[in-house]
Amino acid sequence: MPDRNRRITFARSPQGLPVPEDFGADSTAIPTPGPGQFLSRSIYLSLDPYYRNVMKNSQMYADRLAAGDVMVGETLAQIVDSRHPEFCPGEYVAVRNGWQQYALSAGQGVRRIDPNTAPLSTALGVLGMPGLTGWSGTVYLGEPRPGQTFVVSACTGPVGSTAGQVARHMGARVVGIAGSQAKCDYAVNELGFDACVNYKSGDLAALLKTACPDGIDVYFDNVGGDTLAAVIRNLALGARIILCGMIEAYSMDQPPPGPWLGPVVGARATMKGLVVYDHLSRMPEMTRTVGGWIRKGEFRWREDIAEGLESAPDAFCRLMRGGNFGKALVRIGPEKL
């Protein structure tokens, strides 16, 4: 074990899209667990768009950051020392260690991860909070019926690819929206979607009209903005829209206007806001079901792994520009020592 704990810190609130200079780096002594605490070493850091919102230091999130604070974030980690009665050295956990190599935890909100269920990294992706987001939004808010048209944006990311594959398992016709032909090919050929629209290849509303001739019954929205507006022009009667992410707006200081909602009335549509924390109690059913599909080869995912803690700022900035392809992770340490 090294004697220093390297960290990536918050330097300042970004202006628009984040840049590497919005972060700092330092190292501290590796802490020692007190009574009821454990120390874990981070293996994977999850990079999630909502960190950009946290960096605004707005009222929206509980986390508040001062310059020099370690960046917050979820990690997959292994316990190396414990004075906690329920956690033992050697165990793997999903824990909010932040952007650093080592951290203490009192066990709150920590999920124990069975390394035999699926690859460890999935605990931060399709079998973690992003997967639970896609699962809960699709099963409980979107409720696609067999044969209905289910559209999902950012469809090769962990939320979108889970939502789309869950909808496919529910019998829906699944149409993805992504930002490159390579992502679209992956969605159709690997994720089993029926079609995928590259929003950079033309007028999105027209492309969706062609891909969804009977209209869109369910839209799982991970991006907001112009994409949402294009979907709203193609709703089927009784459509459901799950509002999950508005990534475009995360890098804006002032929220942009939204879409014209007239067609929502005409379609008798329903729009529902999704916050994954309301659905934490569904984690066991999600991991059981999706984990089962994974073991039978009926559910796929893709990861985009940056190597080394120091690469985290660059990788995060790339994520916010839409440059990642699959779940964005940073490898901080080896899976096994």
Added chain:
Amino acid sequence: MPDRNRRITFARSPQGLPVPEDFGADSTAIPTPGPGQFLSRSIYLSLDPYYRNVMKNSQMYADRLAAGDVMVGETLAQIVDSRHPEFCPGEYVAVRNGWQQYALSAGQGVRRIDPNTAPLSTALGVLGMPGLTGWSGTVYLGEPRPGQTFVVSACTGPVGSTAGQVARHMGARVVGIAGSQAKCDYAVNELGFDACVNYKSGDLAALLKTACPDGIDVYFDNVGGDTLAAVIRNLALGARIILCGMIEAYSMDQPPPGPWLGPVVGARATMKGLVVYDHLSRMPEMTRTVGGWIRKGEFRWREDIAEGLESAPDAFCRLMRGGNFGKALVRIGPEKL
């Protein structure tokens, strides 16, 4: 019976807010019913904001208008001649006669009106389609719980005053939004609302924050635009928004952008589009329940009646500027001959 049928006709699609020159006037021979038809004389013409959308001649409505066509619209009328097996001379009906004194009908979509239930004119207001709109949206989409805060815009009109009073009968705390102090006084003193906000008296989001300190649980939206945006900044957790009318946009050629939807996610809110035609089967329960409240003096309404068919264009233009106070009607003929 006169020998000519005076009519108000469609002249052209308005530019922005409608003006009297968008209408014409003429007279035709009074028609004679053929087999299966009846002739009725119009007593009241209902003025409704959606006529402005019909005048766009867009795809949204079934009615299409050519210059010189009689304006479409719902009327309360009395049958004067009938070759229809189910309708007799002397009976009162709610029928789409349009903006004219006399019209034929084959009975489709006609509601027979009992003149002993309530004043005849209510069949076009709180006991007609506007009332059904307020009833269905509140009872089936908004679902206010006792003690929850229910907000309704255009709250002294027939839809809004019905929605608010239904919510009051369901045990909710009702807060209206209207455009004058006189309307607000009426909402509190006559309709029994707990509070009413005059949107012309300051920053609406701040006024709503004061009037709804625990947030807004249900919003019945009759106007869209800036009012909807101000409400969205004051949502309680789990809020429901009923999208019913977007009056501001009816007078625009291009739909305006909508509100920033971020807070909808944070509040886990649901937005639902309401089209009253989906709820026609609920007309009997609405007239039974609201009619009962009316007879017990527990439900009020207000009408803004223009005298004479020729006053209809002016009265409609005033309605679209928000100048009416109560259900906008035009008296075309006497209730009894």
